[in-house]
Amino acid sequence: MPPESIRADVDADATGSDPSRRLHAGTVSGRPGSRTSGGMHLRWARITKTVEIRESSAGLLRGSIAGGTEAAAAAAAAARGPSPPSPGTTPDKKDDDVVIVGDVEGGGGVVAPGTAGPANRTKTILDGVSGSARPGEVLALMGPSGSGKTSVLDVLSGRSSHDGSGTITLDSEVVTDRLMKKMKKRVAYVKQDDIFFGHLTVRDQLTYTALLRLPSDWQRTRKVAEVDRTIRRLRLGKCADTTINMISGGEKKRVNIGSELLTDPAIILLDEPTSGLDSTSAVALMRILYDLARDEGKTIITSIHQPSSAVFFAFDRLMLLADGHVVYFGTPRGSLEHVKGLGLECPEGYNAADHHMDLLVVDGAIDDDYEEDDDDDDDDGGKRALRRRTTGGGTTTKRKLIDSWDAEAFAGRIEDEDVAERAKCDASPGDDGGGGGGMLRRGLSRRQSVVFSEKSFNTTWWTQYTVLVHRSMKNSRSAIFTMLNFVKAGAIGFMCGLLWFQMPYTESTVFDRSSYYFFTMTFWVFDAMFTAYMTFPLERAIIFKERSSGAYHLSAYFMAKTTSEAPARLTLPSIYMLISYWMGGLNNNFGIFLASTLCSLLSVLAGESIGLFLGAAVLDMEKGMVVMTVASLGLMVVGGFFVRTLPSWMVWLGYISPFKYSYNSSVQLVFDRPVPCDGSKLLSSCQGGAVGSASVAEVLDFLGVQYSAGLNAALLFVMFVVIRVMAFFALKRKKADERM
Ligand SMILES: Nc1ncnc2c1ncn2[C@@H]1O[C@H](COP(=O)(O)OP(=O)(O)OP(=O)(O)O)[C@@H](O)[C@H]1O
Numbered sequence: 001m002p003p004e005s006i007r008a009d010v011d012a013d014a015t016g017s018d019p020s021r022r023l024h025a026g027t028v029s030g031r032p033g034s035r036t037s038g039g040m041h042l043r044w045a046r047i048t049k050t051v052e053i054r055e056s057s058a059g060l061l062r063g064s065i066a067g068g069t070e071a072a073a074a075a076a077a078a079a080r081g082p083s084p085p086s087p088g089t090t091p092d093k094k095d096d097d098v099v100i101v102g103d104v105e106g107g108g109g110v111v112a113p114g115t116a117g118p119a120n121r122t123k124t125i126l127d128g129v130s131g132s133a134r135p136g137e138v139l140a141l142m143g144p145s146g147s148g149k150t151s152v153l154d155v156l157s158g159r160s161s162h163d164g165s166g167t168i169t170l171d172s173e174v175v176t177d178r179l180m181k182k183m184k185k186r187v188a189y190v191k192q193d194d195i196f197f198g199h200l201t202v203r204d205q206l207t208y209t210a211l212l213r214l215p216s217d218w219q220r221t222r223k224v225a226e227v228d229r230t231i232r233r234l235r236l237g238k239c240a241d242t243t244i245n246m247i248s249g250g251e252k253k254r255v256n257i258g259s260e261l262l263t264d265p266a267i268i269l270l271d272e273p274t275s276g277l278d279s280t281s282a283v284a285l286m287r288i289l290y291d292l293a294r295d296e297g298k299t300i301i302t303s304i305h306q307p308s309s310a311v312f313f314a315f316d317r318l319m320l321l322a323d324g325h326v327v328y329f330g331t332p333r334g335s336l337e338h339v340k341g342l343g344l345e346c347p348e349g350y351n352a353a354d355h356h357m358d359l360l361v362v363d364g365a366i367d368d369d370y371e372e373d374d375d376d377d378d379d380d381g382g383k384r385a386l387r388r389r390t391t392g393g394g395t396t397t398k399r400k401l402i403d404s405w406d407a408e409a410f411a412g413r414i415e416d417e418d419v420a421e422r423a424k425c426d427a428s429p430g431d432d433g434g435g436g437g438g439m440l441r442r443g444l445s446r447r448q449s450v451v452f453s454e455k456s457f458n459t460t461w462w463t464q465y466t467v468l469v470h471r472s473m474k475n476s477r478s479a480i481f482t483m484l485n486f487v488k489a490g491a492i493g494f495m496c497g498l499l500w501f502q503m504p505y506t507e508s509t510v511f512d513r514s515s516y517y518f519f520t521m522t523f524w525v526f527d528a529m530f531t532a533y534m535t536f537p538l539e540r541a542i543i544f545k546e547r548s549s550g551a552y553h554l555s556a557y558f559m560a561k562t563t564s565e566a567p568a569r570l571t572l573p574s575i576y577m578l579i580s581y582w583m584g585g586l587n588n589n590f591g592i593f594l595a596s597t598l599c600s601l602l603s604v605l606a607g608e609s610i611g612l613f614l615g616a617a618v619l620d621m622e623k624g625m626v627v628m629t630v631a632s633l634g635l636m637v638v639g640g641f642f643v644r645t646l647p648s649w650m651v652w653l654g655y656i657s658p659f660k661y662s663y664n665s666s667v668q669l670v671f672d673r674p675v676p677c678d679g680s681k682l683l684s685s686c687q688g689g690a691v692g693s694a695s696v697a698e699v700l701d702f703l704g705v706q707y708s709a710g711l712n713a714a715l716l717f718v719m720f721v722v723i724r725v726m727a728f729f730a731l732k733r734k735k736a737d738e739r740m
Contacts, residue, residue: 199244
């Protein structure tokens with residue numbers, strides 16, 4: 001369909017008698033006097049995006065079959081293997097890329113898709129993409145997997161940059177990098193994955209979001225009222241007080257949308273909001289989106305895989321993508337006319353969306369199989385449907401569709417619309433603050449100044465910190481204060497108590513006393529290191545998502561995390577100490593119990609810092625676990641328990657071992673008086689039998705303990721602080737990489 005007919009088509013469709021219009025009939029609670037602002041007209045022209053293809057450590061090249069030659073696609077598909085996500089990481093489609101086999105440098109491998117040759121390491125994932133989305137309308141992006149839907153949304157949302165050759169305009173204002181950064185707050189982006197703290201209820205999730213993101217001059221009651229309204233609007237009443245872990249997929253999607261809606265965005269971008277939903281839930285969700293567009297004038301852009309007929313025809317506009325190219329933009333009904341004009345008519349009664357996908361999905365490997373199977377008598381309808389995708393002369397329908405869409409003319413049309421609208425705006429006095437005269441020529445436009453005048457954050461650092469502490473405590477309370485963890489601390493404490501039960505304070509138990517502390521600090525420091533390690537890799541998706549929408553400062557999050565988890569993290573070792581210390585009869589002085597418990601807790605905090613640092617530095621769980629294991633065992637080995645004299649080049653490692661300081665300080669404390677000899681002739685002063693005693697200094701020397709208890713505790717504290725600061729900077733450095 002020629003681009004010129006797009007608007008006519010939209011208008012015609014809007015008055016049509018399509019049965020799918022029932023989707024628009026849904027009602028949403030009225031919004032009299034609501035604070036809702038309408039949408040904005042978003043246009044984009046000639047957007048191109050090229051990415052570097054990363055080489056894996058095994059010398060393989062990661063790429064995708066999309067956009068590649070059929071041969072490349074076939075070989076790449078053949079090479080495709082299961083690629084499970086790393087445990088605990090958010091599945092990332094970028095990591096699911098097909099592995100292209102071969103020595104690419106040597107030119108012997110498979111051609112990187114969309115590129116000129118085997119040695120080329122870049123790939124064009126968006127190629128001159130143009131389109132527009134208006135307030136009050138729902139634009140759907142459709143196309144096969146890998147066609148570029150998410151990439152378009154990433155670019156439009158400002159979460160990812162494009163190559164700079166194209167333009168994006170917002171109400172006809174060119175969106176510069178700076179404006180794009182600010183614009184993110186007016187653009188809600190609901191990603192494909194539902195990422196939340198699972199232990200929070202739906203209401204908690206929305207309330208924390210409201211407290212973090214709604215303006216600080218709003219009263220708390222107003223924010224809570226907004227949460228209630230969002231719950232009603234998204235029909236989440238039934239599950240409002242259920243934890244997110246327990247709600248259904250459709251409800252999760254709605255919570256995700258609700259979290260974004262709270263900030264009253266002008267533009268809402270959604271990446272496959274209906275994926276994983278049954279058709280009824282998908283229709284219900286789409287109805288909510290239509291209500292938002294119709295009733296509140298929002299601009300909505302959603303990618304969608306294979307919608308039902310009702311959903312398909314209800315879209316206001318449709319953008320079909322293949323291999324990063326637009327192959328159609330216009331009304332859904334117009335899309336059928338367009339393909340019919342190319343001799344690819346949708347069969348009677350066949351789902352239009354399925355028909356488009358059939359035309360666009362081409363998998364070289366599958367097609368080759370069918371070529372070979374040509375004489376197969378057992379051919380069935382499915383195969384025939386697939387073969388339908390190949391037209392005469394070996395040209396795929398996909399190629400035909402790409403070639404027949406005049407992307408250049410379409411981009412020109414989008415740009416003309418922009419120019420016309422801008423001229424209209426310039427000509428209307430007062431509209432831009434007085435006098436017209438060219439918004440762009442005057443530098444900062446009215447729209448831009450409105451956006452720029454917005455503060456980077458809606459709330460103060462302190463508000464962010466307190467809200468995040470509250471949220472984190474609530475979440476970690478549920479995650480750490482579990483019955484299982486209490487049983488673990490209690491049972492291990494009791495077991496140790498039995499093992500070291502009521503040791504007499506004599507020469508023969510010198511080793512047993514010190515080994516109690518060796519075990520205690522090994523166990524709890526390891527525990528702290530490994531559990532803290534998980535923190536950032538598990539929460540990274542949430543942090544980056546929330547940060548990319550300007551919810552809070554990273555420092556507020558980090559400080560909140562540090563302070564809120566400490567009580568939970570320290571309670572369990574305290575329970576252990578309370579049970580095992582008194583059962584074991586380590587030292588009946590209560591002050592020494594308190595001091596040695598404090599030293600153990602300091603070592604837990606130092607261990608936690610190491611875990612946080614490694615978790616921030618190595619967000620990939622698989623690699624991180626290896627680094628953690630090596631680091632923790634290494635630090636323990638160099639603590640001086642196994643090898644008294646370390647090789648000179650390793651001595652420095654001993655100074656960064658929390659195990660060493662924790663052990664030293666506690667052992668210093670517990671041997672607070674001379675140790676009576678009991679005939680075991682362990683210590684040199686006791687060689688005469690069960691008479692006399694060994695001095696504290698001799699015992700400590702015998703055990704290889706260095707420095708005073710105070711100095712050891714102080715060094716633990718320094719480790720705890722310094723490594724924690726390092727963890728913050730490691731996380732800060734990661735931020736840019738991970739946001740994409
Ligand atoms: N950073 C990247 N590095 C390499 N390839 C990338 C990168 N980002 C996207 N791609 C590739 O670009 C193509 C388009 O990806 P995109 O995620 O936009 O597709 P999609 O249409 O949203 O797919 P799906 O429907 O499966 O979500 C894919 O082939 C993908 O592998």
